[in-house]
Amino acid sequence: MIKFLDLQKINKRHEAEFTAAMHRVLDSGWYILGKEVEDFEKAYAAYCGSKYCLGVANGLDALILIFRAYIETGKLKKGDEVLVPANTYIASILALSANELVPVPVEPDMKTYNMTGANLKQAITEKTKAVLAVHLYGQCADMKSIQQVADAHNLLVVEDAAQAHGASHHAQRAGAIGHAAGHSFYPGKNLGALGDGGAITTNDEELYTTMKALRNYGSHIKYQNLYKGYNSRLDELQAAFLSAKLPMLDEDNNSRKRIATAYLQGIKNPLIQLPFVAVENEHVWHLFVVRTANRDVFQKYLTDNGVQTVIHYPIPPHHQKAYSEWSNRSYPLTEQLHNEVISLPISPVMPDDEVEQVIRCVNNWKGSV
Secondary structure: OOOOOOOHHHHHOHHHHHHHHHHHHHHHHOEEHHHHHHHHHHHHHHHHOOOEEEEEEEEEHHHHHHHHHHHHHHOOOOOOOOEEEEOOHHHHHHHHHOOEEEEEEEEOOOOOOOHHHHHHHHHOOOEEEEEEEOOOHOOOEEEEEEEEHHHHHHHEEEEEOOOOOOOOOOOOEOOOOOEEEEEOOOOOOOOOOHHHOOOEEEOOOHHHHHHHHEEOOOOEEOOOEEEOOOOOEEEEEHHHHHHHHHHHHHHHHHHHHHHHHHHHHOOOOOOOOOOOOOOOOOOOOEEEEEEEOOHHHHHHHHHHOOOOOOOOOOHHHHHHHHHHHHHOOOOOOHHHHHEEEEEEOOOHHHOHHHHHHHHHHHHHOOOOO
């Protein structure tokens, strides 16, 4: 079976660095918010091109803390509307609900599956105060047009960059395009920890200072609490592991691009719709997502022929029980995508013969098992 993602093989390459990092942390005697986190924050901020980086417990917390900090600084208030892609992973929306903000789902562009400025205009009301732009599958949303619309309506722009480590839009890297950005280091991401982890990047000093307190019980100084905060801290060991992997991120992304190029050039099956890459974007191919009208049959065919796939995502947020109040809503483009998308194997350690096998298998599919 060709694995969808071989995490063991990906991380085995770093075994020596991980071992050294583990001993470094163990020997330091300091395991929370120490030098390893500080070093990684500096390195990742520099990588993204942002002024500040803040390590947090996971990608969802990163988004929650951004919006909570905007409320604490008076730039948002509970009940404000935030535009968010209707086809995103539910975490993007949960972050808004956690802050008692009102998520307003917006249909995606059907070429890139991402948000564009044109999508936003029809959803803006007098209550709209922010946009949460998700860089889905490793390709940046159309941030230039989004920012133009946001500027015209005085909206905050937050990036959900959980799937876009190293991606860029008009040569500007994800995480440094909007006012703030949330990042996830879930193990399967392009830059993945060996457990949960996340980060926030921003150029806004006030926001950064507020979030820095919020992640640590609302405290700037130990035992002095300015806010009703959280315990959401990237731990020293995961920060050390991420520091070991960060220098190889561009190389790994290039490997993903090589595989994606082979798929784009080699897959000729008219039943399969291949992904589209906007010319202004540098796609990092966190996922290689294709579409077909007979998706479930196609997935079974691939499984039967030794190719593991994943569906990102089978159920749109407005059909989830958690958002049952949206059950009578219709987002036809989103629903079509969720019924048709399927992700093919892609990773920086995937060998050429497996790539070729996937291409042959996809091309040989006739529309039935």
